[in-house]
Amino acid sequence: MNNTETLPKAKDGITRQKIKRSKIEMKNASKEAVAAYLFLMPNFLGFLVFTSLPVVFSFLLGFVQWDLLSAPIWVGFENYIQLFKDPYFWKYSWNTLFMMLGIPIGMMGSLLLALAMNQKIKGIVFFRTVYFLPTICSGVAIFVLWRFIYNPDFGLFNMVIGKFGDVVGLPLVGPNWLTDEKWAKPALIIMGIWQTVGGHNMILYLAGLQGIPKDLYEAASIDGANGWQRFWNITWPHLSPTTFFIGVMSLIGGFQSGFDAAYVMTGGGPNGSTTTIMYYIFNNAFQWTNMGYAAAISWVLFAIIFIFTMFYWKSGERSVHYM
């Protein structure tokens, strides 16, 4: 669509330059340009002030030390060198990566749900609504709720574990989810999966499934392929563009995530075990007013996202099948 639409325009532009232009044509072209600039103006100005210039400014900030009270001091690469030696930065980067384990697990869950829903069964609208509920709810209310669910003594989660133990005949006791350094990260991952599994990704998978031609399955059945073979040879390759799209978006989002839930549920603790890079940037900038250092971290985060996305993109090019 893109190409066919822009091509005649470009050609038009060339002929405009080559042929001797009549005055009226000149006037029309400049009128069009003026109109275009007027249409662009509001968005462009806002974009300039709140996105483009801040990006430039943020880059410069990375080279200064500034507490907003005294004048900024130029320190060159000092922030970046300090960052490289900062054990907390490495710890929080590890936390961020660890919590991103929830992404592939959640994607598998979304695909499983989409497969289950992509059939002629009753109550689809009901199921779709129910699964979408956690996505639609404002995060903070969910986080408050889950802080209660994870309460070790009278929360829902440990109650279920305890009752399960009763049934099996084992004295199972759930952990102190949010206050135990070992369990806080898994707790946030589980909650994240619950929150997103039936949301956007599942609907994208469902749309992808509905786009696969039915006769392919019929042909495979006649050839004697079983359900598993049909999934691996038809469904999965056809869904690869969807998987790739979800993967890229989740990867980019994943590196920047973790602040809201940790802020409300654990305050980044216990002992910094749920602090992510984003949380560290927030603390540096808005709790300790290390503006320069925070800006430097944000650029390193950008670099990390860029590298991982490029890497994923390159590997995706080989594995995605566009039908």
Next chain:
Amino acid sequence: MSKIQTFEESKKKKQREENIRKAISYVVLGLGAISMIAPFLWMLTTSLKEPGMVFESLKTHWWKDWIPTTFIWENYVKAWEVVPFARFYMNSVFIALCTTFGQVFTSAMSGYAFSRLYFPGRTQLFLGYLATMMVPQAVTIIPVFILLRKLGWVDTYKAVILPGMFTAYGTFMLRQFFMSLPRDLEDAAKIDGCNYFGIFWKIILPLSKPALATLTTFTFMGSWMSFMWPLIVLTSKEKLTLPVGLAYFQSLYSTDWTLLMAGSMMVLLPVLLVFIFCQRYFVEGIKLSGIKG
């Protein structure tokens, strides 16, 4: 004869297979649905319990104690009195409406310029827009905060609204959609002497309702749920948005569970109702964005 039999058999086998598949699907979906709803039910019942009952409930019984013996509606009254939820609601609605209107309108205008009008520097500018889409929010929040501080805008509504209004994403999404619209109508309007704004207003916008609705939904939801930015720029209690207000509420009553659940319930309920009635539009919007964006 035998051929017909095998055909019948295979048909039966196929039917059986499908029934099994359906049964498995129901089990998977049903179990999943329970785990989706249970936390919300738990929230509802807790919000109606006496504070002391929360600590008792799980030691002895199983399902029985989910439902409180007497419904304590005072939890809601108390939560409503302790926290200015009505005020938070108004703040959130106002901020989300302004952000959404500004975003959709300016994005539509710039999307129209990028898709339909020729001007020098168009390609370069558009590439510039696309490039910044990759920059994470973390990079811009610090300088934008410093800028707002210099302007003396910290702790104002506009500090929340304006930075959320201008995004490359909206421009990009609408430009892609406008590209797919046929040009004939426009040409006809041009011959009739319609100017560019007329074309934009009377032809492009009415033809783009699905895309505009999608962008509206996404922007509204994004603004409604956004937590970090309002938390950074808003400080006085009466200006807080709903999520920040709820977090503040939690910090005050961190173990008063019945009160907290009542407060969270009040935050969620209107959203849940809106969603249950409009869920079709959300779903369509997601599909659209997944294909176009």
